[in-house]
Amino acid sequence: MVVLTEPDIDHLPIIINSCKSPSFFNDIPVIDLSKPDSKNLIVKACEEFGFFKVVNHDVPMEFISKLESEAIKFFSSPLSEKLKTGPADPFGYGNKQIGQSGDIGWVEYILLSTNSEFNYQKFASVLGVNPESIRAAVNDYVSAVKKMSCEILEKLAEGLKIHPTNVFSKLLMDEKSDSVFRLNHYPPCPDIQEFNAKNLIGFGEHTDPQIISVLRSNNTSGLQILLKNGNWFSVPSDQNSFFINVGDSLQVMTNGRFKSVKHRVLTNSVKSRLSMIYFGGPPLSEKIAPLPSLMEGEESSLYKEFTWFEYKKSAFKSRLAENRLTLFEKF
Numbered sequence: 471m472v473v474l475t476e477p478d479i480d481h482l483p484i485i486i487n488s489c490k491s492p493s494f495f496n497d498i499p500v501i502d503l504s505k506p507d508s509k510n511l512i513v514k515a516c517e518e519f520g521f522f523k524v525v526n527h528d529v530p531m532e533f534i535s536k537l538e539s540e541a542i543k544f545f546s547s548p549l550s551e552k553l554k555t556g557p558a559d560p561f562g563y564g565n566k567q568i569g570q571s572g573d574i575g576w577v578e579y580i581l582l583s584t585n586s587e588f589n590y591q592k593f594a595s596v597l598g599v600n601p602e603s604i605r606a607a608v609n610d611y612v613s614a615v616k617k618m619s620c621e622i623l624e625k626l627a628e629g630l631k632i633h634p635t636n637v638f639s640k641l642l643m644d645e646k647s648d649s650v651f652r653l654n655h656y657p658p659c660p661d662i663q664e665f666n667a668k669n670l671i672g673f674g675e676h677t678d679p680q681i682i683s684v685l686r687s688n689n690t691s692g693l694q695i696l697l698k699n700g701n702w703f704s705v706p707s708d709q710n711s712f713f714i715n716v717g718d719s720l721q722v723m724t725n726g727r728f729k730s731v732k733h734r735v736l737t738n739s740v741k742s743r744l745s746m747i748y749f750g751g752p753p754l755s756e757k758i759a760p761l762p763s764l765m766e767g768e769e770s771s772l773y774k775e776f777t778w779f780e781y782k783k784s785a786f787k788s789r790l791a792e793n794r795l796t797l798f799e800k801f
């Protein structure tokens with residue numbers, strides 16, 4: 471069980487959400503990666519929801535548990551110690567402040583770049599461990615999840631009948647791939663009833679800017695997705711599976727055929743939620759544009775040309791809930 475940081479009630483009114491609790495989304499597409507028809511089911515899920523769950527993956531449970539226990543140790547340590555590894559600018563330890571534009575959530579997190587030598591020494595000193603131990607836990611987990619993400623992206627290309635099938639996965643495999651890894655801890659907030667609030671925002675609604683996001687959480691619900699019918703649905707937690715969502719870049723590369731899904735996290739009033747998310751992104755110099763092989767007949771691009779660097783620069787200045795692609799739309 472995660473040991474919790476005491477909730478800071480001062481911030482509560484800012485992040486109360488008065489909406490009524492949505493129902494559980496029980497029809498989430500479940501993709502069994504070991505099945506031959508998974509490629510078509512992945513395409514269908516990306517078209518319908520931009521979201522699906524993956525089972526029968528090859529990510530070793532041992533990597534997940536090791537990283538989870540390192541994360542629990544870290545988030546359980548005194549705030550003064552954790553703050554020494556922050557602020558998140560954007561990388562490092564962050565507490566309630568998300569991004570650089572004033573968004574706030576009932577969350578503390580660690581944000582890391584997967585390809586730069588982040589200063590693990592700082593995390594290790596808080597954890598009282600050898601820096602190699604935390605670096606190894608993150609590396610093992612991220613390598614395994616990246617491998618699975620590439621497998622999914624290759625199946626997706628196959629399902630779309632695109633050649634070569636590594637058209638998406640090669641962007642994550644590139645040594646300059648600009649991918650990010652995040653550990654989020656949402657402490658429970660038992661006092662929200664006092665404020666007449668039904669829900670408290672842990673991480674406000676947003677889409678992910680990258681190509682693909684891969685989320686694993688402990689057995690605490692909180693994740694919600696916005697469906698095309700305009701309603702929010704809660705995603706039942708499942709600690710043995712991964713949840714995948716389409717990011718803005720994949721939406722553009724498929725010329726809007728896949729939609730990056732809006733999602734958010736509400737805090738649980740009793741249990742602590744811990745999630746680990748890998749955001750697979752392209753190299754900074756990569757041009758993000760619809761794949762010519764996906765454009766049918768006279769179909770023209772819905773987006774102006776841009777590089778991942780340009781998109782990222784504007785995305786990181788935006789507010790969480792903004793539609794970051796509007797700036798790059800042609801019509």
Ligand code: GA4
Nearest residue numbers: 560568569573650678679785786788789790
């Ligand atoms: C959302 C997806 C990833 O968590 C993230 C987030 C980033 C951050 O936490 O710094 C952003 C957010 C995310 C999109 C808009 C900007 C940037 C916070 C924010 C307000 C790491 C990312 O790549 O984009």
